[in-house]
Amino acid sequence: ESALERGQRIGLQRIREFLKVRTSYDVLPLSFRLIIFDTSLLVKKSLSILIQNGIVSAPLWDSKTSTYAGLLTTADYINLIQYYWNNPEAVNRIDQFKLNSLRDIEKAIGVAPLETVSINPQRPLYEACRRMLESRARRIPLVDFDDETKRAMVVSVVTQYRILKFVAVNVSETRLLRKPLKHLKLGTYKNLVTARMETPVFEIIHQLVDCSISAVPILNSDGVVTNVFEAVDIITLIKGNNYDELNLDVGEALKKRSDDFPGIYTCSINDRLDTIFDTIRKSRVHRLIVIDDEGRLVGILSLSDILEYILLEGESEDGKLEQ
Ligand code: ADP
Incomplete structure (x- = not known):
């Protein structure tokens, strides 16, 4: 070892x-x-x-x-x-x-x-x-x-x-998690669901439902991540019972986002969980978008992916069924 x-x-x-x-x-x-x-x-x-x-x-x-x-x-x-x-x-x-x-x-x-x-x-x-x-x-x-x-x-x-x-605040051993993401089975890198700024919001909502995911990265024509539409963005859109808003382009819809939007967090496949836990300690992260040096989408790391990894990675099937 x-x-x-x-x-x-x-x-x-x-x-x-x-x-x-x-x-x-x-x-x-x-x-x-x-x-x-x-x-x-x-x-x-x-x-x-x-x-x-x-x-x-x-x-x-x-x-x-x-x-x-x-x-x-x-x-x-x-x-x-x-x-x-x-x-x-x-x-x-x-x-x-x-x-x-x-x-x-x-x-x-x-x-x-x-x-x-x-x-x-x-x-x-x-x-x-x-x-x-x-x-x-x-x-x-x-x-x-x-x-x-x-x-x-x-x-x-x-x-x-x-x-x-x-965990990030109280378990100092998170700093021992130094294996890069690319060597871990952590996150989603295939069949990523994405949209363009011109995609109507209702199409994205269909994707959220069909794929049971909570966010869709928005890419430009070079595959560079320019924004992320999140399931929670829907709340602002329908608050006036005005369902026509759902026909808006996602680009337009995202302009209605409140000022306290926590922002988008990115990382690279060379990053490690120790630094990801640093990010979690400091900021209100909901997911990390994995990008390459040019900012192009590589994968998605959700909090549930991280939770599943820290709980179950390396546990035997018995361990998974225990309790
Ligand atoms: P969470 O459960 O943390 O809110 P999601 O519902 O967004 O996260 O993600 C559920 C699973 O789907 C995770 O394994 C995640 O990696 C994957 N995933 C999230 N967003 C996408 C996407 N746009 N395309 C493909 N897979 C995704």
């Missing part, structure tokens, strides 16, 4: 040990706010509240039954758009939809229901990560049970980004 291999192995081992002794509670800051939507809220109001608060998802609460009602994410708004495409005559009715209508929409267009997976915050963080990978969720609500009231309590939501940042 070379020093490089050994470092990589030990680094991964330390991260896994760390995730097994920490809980989701540990990831939460001492003080934080939690925005929960009542299921009787109008969909259009939910959009403006998300935008005002700079968030992209929220847990739902059914106050009639006093129960947690799942996590609202961009996927639900995409379902709404698909419903509109199938029923454009319903646009005025859609304007009056409440969050609890989303269930019926999901039935109408035949997709999986709202994200309902959750985890008890006292469980090891490792388990929260496994559950996210299994369900392909990018975030997971922490739901505790109150013994006194016998009711579920939504404590917070943790995202893949928060967990990876927590």
